[in-house]
Amino acid sequence: MSLSTQFASSPSPTPPFHCVGCGACCKGRFIPLTLAEAQQWLKRGHEVAVLLEAFEVSTWPQAPQAYAYNVQRSAPVRCGEQTLQVTAILAGQAIPRCPNLGGDDRCGIYAERPLVCRIYPMEINPFIALRISDKECPPESWAAPATLATDRAEEREVLANIERSRQADRADAARKIALCQDLGLTTAAWKGNGLAIYFPLRDALLQAIERLPASASPRLGGDWQVRVVDTALRERLSGLPLAFDEGEPLNYLFHPVSA
Numbered sequence: 313m314s315l316s317t318q319f320a321s322s323p324s325p326t327p328p329f330h331c332v333g334c335g336a337c338c339k340g341r342f343i344p345l346t347l348a349e350a351q352q353w354l355k356r357g358h359e360v361a362v363l364l365e366a367f368e369v370s371t372w373p374q375a376p377q378a379y380a381y382n383v384q385r386s387a388p389v390r391c392g393e394q395t396l397q398v399t400a401i402l403a404g405q406a407i408p409r410c411p412n413l414g415g416d417d418r419c420g421i422y423a424e425r426p427l428v429c430r431i432y433p434m435e436i437n438p439f440i441a442l443r444i445s446d447k448e449c450p451p452e453s454w455a456a457p458a459t460l461a462t463d464r465a466e467e468r469e470v471l472a473n474i475e476r477s478r479q480a481d482r483a484d485a486a487r488k489i490a491l492c493q494d495l496g497l498t499t500a501a502w503k504g505n506g507l508a509i510y511f512p513l514r515d516a517l518l519q520a521i522e523r524l525p526a527s528a529s530p531r532l533g534g535d536w537q538v539r540v541v542d543t544a545l546r547e548r549l550s551g552l553p554l555a556f557d558e559g560e561p562l563n564y565l566f567h568p569v570s571a
């Protein structure tokens with residue numbers, strides 16, 4: 313399939329792609345899940361991590377469309393005297409390999425696999441350009457021939473799944489933050505600086521999801537903190553009345569990311 317039309321921000325046309333079923337994308341990573349998919353993942357007996365990042369309107373770079381996209385998949389919370397947007401990502405743990413991956417490197421839940429597994433290696437975020445060098449897919453997967461009809465049918469399916477994923481991101485955003493508050497997961501890392509990664513107990517997370525009201529939204533209670541591990545960034549943010557988490561992370565892991 314050729315998905316070049318989807319990626320307005322891609323620097324160059326995307327070459328044809330056909331999954332060769334190598335299973336490389338099912339190993340050594342987190343698998344982002346919708347709230348409903350996370351519930352299913354937990355019910356199958358597998359672990360789900362919670363990744364939190366935060367940002368704030370006055371510090372956002374000059375990219376209003378990207379800002380709007382990220383606001384839609386986040387929810388406002390109170391952090392010190394400041395309102396922050398927090399995004400929660402529920403992610404199946406596929407480290408060192410996905411628990412659904414068989415010994416033959418085939419997906420054991422293929423018909424029910426998460427949206428992100430149906431979309432990979434394409435990008436869900438329209439502001440992230442597809443870079444083949446960042447993907448696990450072997451060279452032959454980017455060069456496999458296909459009939460035009462197959463090509464177009466696959467492209468339509470992937471695009472529909474991308475839209476479903478974005479829709480779920482928007483629909484789940486506030487409920488996921490309410491879920492985090494319920495579980496006491498209330499420190500986020502500054503977006504672009506890192507991710508705060510929590511590993512809640514499987515049963516506790518499943519029960520919290522099951523008791524989460526359909527209309528749940530976060531309390532604006534002021535009990536959130538933010539972690540910033542970058543001296544220059546910390547200096548830039550010092551004028552904001554934020555509650556910084558300065559101590560050792562007690563119940564989460566700070567995973568730095570490059571901006």
Ligand code: SF4
Pocket residue numbers: 337338339343406410411412413414418419420421422425426429
């Ligand atoms: S659910 Fe299936 S496709 Fe998705 S990572 Fe696991 S094994 Fe791979």
Ligand code: SF4
Pocket residue numbers: 330331332333334335336337338432433448449450453
């Ligand atoms: S790494 Fe690429 S080619 Fe291999 S199974 Fe995943 S999507 Fe298919």
